[in-house]
Amino acid sequence: MLTAVQQEKCLGNEKNKTKLIELLVETLTARGLEANTATEDVDLLVLLTALTTPDRNAFFMKPGRGNIEDKVYSTRQLQEQPFSGSNLFIRSFTGCDTCAIFNDNKLSILKCFLKMPNETKAMPGIYYDPNSTLDAVAQAGEEMFLTMYQDPPIERDLNNHRYNSFVKSSTKVKANLASLPMTKGAAKQHYFRVYIHMQQWLDNDSLNPTRWGWVRDNGGVLNPVRTTYLIAPYSVLI
Template sequence: MGLAPPNINVFFMKPGRGKVETKLFSVRQLQQLEFSKSILLLHSFSGCDTTSAIHGKSKVGIAKLFTAKPDLTQNISDIFSGLSTSPESIEQAGEKLLLAIYQAPVQEQNLNKYRYSAFLRASMKPKSDLATLPPTRGASKQHSLRVYLQIQQWLGNPLPPTQWGWARGDDGILKPVTTNDPVAPESILNTIFCRCTTGCGVQCGCRKAGIACSRVCGVCSGSCTNGAPIENTVDDDVDDDILYLEDN
């Protein structure tokens, strides 16, 4: 529907089941819909084979937003359809769209701030589901990068995935980058430490908390099997650049 040329009509049939009748759709008819021009963005941003769906935000709900706010979504769609849009512009446009999906007030332009105020509201309720909070800026960025990569793929402009929200694991398989932010501010992470005396194995408190040991740990001081990887030096950065050139 998004890519079909106007002189060709393609038909889809959704077979009926029980009392539900069989339905026939034509691309030409679907192209009359308000959001048809931004269908690639709508489909990939709300979750498709290569991009995550947004917790609690259905495709139908997001399609309604595209119908209700055609100017906003068309503008964002144009940015995502641009063949040489910068990662920064994609990050900003994606953040804007997520704010709209989470019905943030127009003056709110920062997803982290909005997430924080949503958290405060949720914490007053007797029951709250943290997964329904808007995502962080860091997570929004990686999602938006993957959406751009997918849209460009559809438009016949393949880009290197490792620059657009994917990382290659040790096994060579691409994995989505969830975020590059630390799980909590460093001041909080520094309050988690262990006093393991016989190595930092499965019983290690740091390991259980899902973080690496660090210099604040009583005995291991971070130089154990659960230690943080050695930080990047300038030399490592040069190596990264060489790897990146080989990637291309």
């Protein structure tokens, strides 16, 4: 059956996309080919690139559009990129598909990471280590954030940077408070969730999520800890 609408609109409908995937799986299986359905999109590309061993190779095709031809990538090719050793960290730190750092897209953060000093680029190693402590993860995460925000070396404190950003923003005609960096307390919980997320990707399921940025409600469902700090000074809250 030929569709009467553009491909983007057709596949923008979740039911259409699901039916197409099911049809592809049935067709491949009928021809004797093994077919598995992934529940993740970009995360799958990142995981395969990071975790495929050197003796194996996985291929990905990016469909072309208009005059642009299809392009094929391989895990070996992607593993030769300068950021390949930290791609799990970059993907998780920037929020995957569920959230994002305000006013920064993933491409701009990747470019920023490539320009960072070597000592800062070594910080993600703490997130790959299954024995890292809470303090080590928090310290490395804050260093990463401050470098991304191009904070002066004299300060190196996220709350100070947030305050200075607020002062600069308040002088503008249209101040956007949503663009301010996270508070130190909120950012720390973000670092913890990044760490346990990466450890699960690396097949380490031994960590207790309630120690790493999550809390269980009365029904046992995990919810993210927004911050462990007061939302304002106590003198303001009373």
